[in-house]
Amino acid sequence: MTPAIDVSALRKTFKGRDGASRAILKDLHLTVGAEEFLCILGPSGCGKSTLLNVLAGLDKVYEGTVNVSAGRVGYLFQEPRLLPWMTAEQNLDFALESCKVPAARGSELKTRYLAMTGLSEYRDYYPHQISGGMAQRLALVRALCVEPGILLMDEPFSGLDEITARRIRSDLLKIWEETRKTIVFVTHNAYEACFLADRILVMSDGAFRQETRVPIPRPRNYDDPAVFQLSRDVIKAFGDEMDREHPPAVSPVVQPSLVDDLDRHTAARMNI
Ligand SMILES: Nc1ncnc2c1ncn2[C@@H]1O[C@H](COP(=O)(O)OP(=O)(O)OP(=O)(O)O)[C@@H](O)[C@H]1O
Ligand SMILES: [Mg+2]
Numbered sequence: 639m640t641p642a643i644d645v646s647a648l649r650k651t652f653k654g655r656d657g658a659s660r661a662i663l664k665d666l667h668l669t670v671g672a673e674e675f676l677c678i679l680g681p682s683g684c685g686k687s688t689l690l691n692v693l694a695g696l697d698k699v700y701e702g703t704v705n706v707s708a709g710r711v712g713y714l715f716q717e718p719r720l721l722p723w724m725t726a727e728q729n730l731d732f733a734l735e736s737c738k739v740p741a742a743r744g745s746e747l748k749t750r751y752l753a754m755t756g757l758s759e760y761r762d763y764y765p766h767q768i769s770g771g772m773a774q775r776l777a778l779v780r781a782l783c784v785e786p787g788i789l790l791m792d793e794p795f796s797g798l799d800e801i802t803a804r805r806i807r808s809d810l811l812k813i814w815e816e817t818r819k820t821i822v823f824v825t826h827n828a829y830e831a832c833f834l835a836d837r838i839l840v841m842s843d844g845a846f847r848q849e850t851r852v853p854i855p856r857p858r859n860y861d862d863p864a865v866f867q868l869s870r871d872v873i874k875a876f877g878d879e880m881d882r883e884h885p886p887a888v889s890p891v892v893q894p895s896l897v898d899d900l901d902r903h904t905a906a907r908m909n910i
Pocket of ligand 2: 686687688716792
């Protein structure tokens with residue numbers, strides 16, 4: 639089967655404030671299968687949003703090859719990016735009309751996804767009249783309503799309370815199981831990644847460092863101990879990458895709290 643996303647030798651540089659070029663994506667290779675749910679986990683600033691912008695076709699300035707097939711791309715940005723002069727419903731209608739979704743189908747999808755995200759009562763509210771978490775949920779509705787073949791999601795649930803986030807993660811999995819979209823989901827949350835993904839890539843400093851296939855059968859239960867076990871391994875890989883990129887200032891063997899327990903002489907000898 640043709641992959642939904644095929645990226646080869648992707649390099650992306652940005653000019654820093656000093657005018658010098660900085661490589662942000664460094665020779666990335668990525669293949670995402672049709673209908674695959676891929677999570678990308680990585681520390682802040684490692685290039686995740688930059689990669690999604692390239693995959694979405696918003697950033698066309700790069701070296702290497704990027705092929706994205708499998709239909710329309712839906713993009714849920716890290717921030718909601720709603721049009722402030724339009725109500726919630728008008729924001730959705732704007733996206734539906736731009737993507738030429740037939741009116742009856744659009745109306746059905748709006749009703750379904752607004753109910754799913756608990757926003758049915760807020761159709762006539764403007765973005766400044768809803769909370770940040772509600773705005774992010776509305777942006778999710780907008781991304782789903784246009785029936786994308788590929789859904790790019792940039793830390794979509796990080797601003798939500800945990801109860802709502804859990805509910806929406808489960809709803810997202812149901813939608814994915816029904817509609818079989820290809821999803822690339824960026825998160826800092828290893829547990830979320832293990833619950834959602836078929837495969838997890840740990841990214842750091844503009845490159846993929848570690849790949850984990852998630853063997854947990856579907857449908858998944860958020861409280862499954864297997865999710866917890868796997869997330870521990872992934873967190874370790876994630877932590878190791880963080881340490882590699884930003885070595886700890888203090889030796890992990892001798893934590894600052896232990897210094898208090900050492901006599902001054904020993905501490906001085908150990909240079910801590
Ligand atoms: N338009 C730009 N011009 C210059 N540098 C940029 C630009 N966009 C991003 N960068 C730099 O690229 C690097 C990666 O940014 P990016 O937004 O991709 O990180 P991220 O992994 O998504 O981080 P976070 O988890 O905090 O969202 C950062 O060092 C950032 O300063
Ligand atoms: Mg980002």
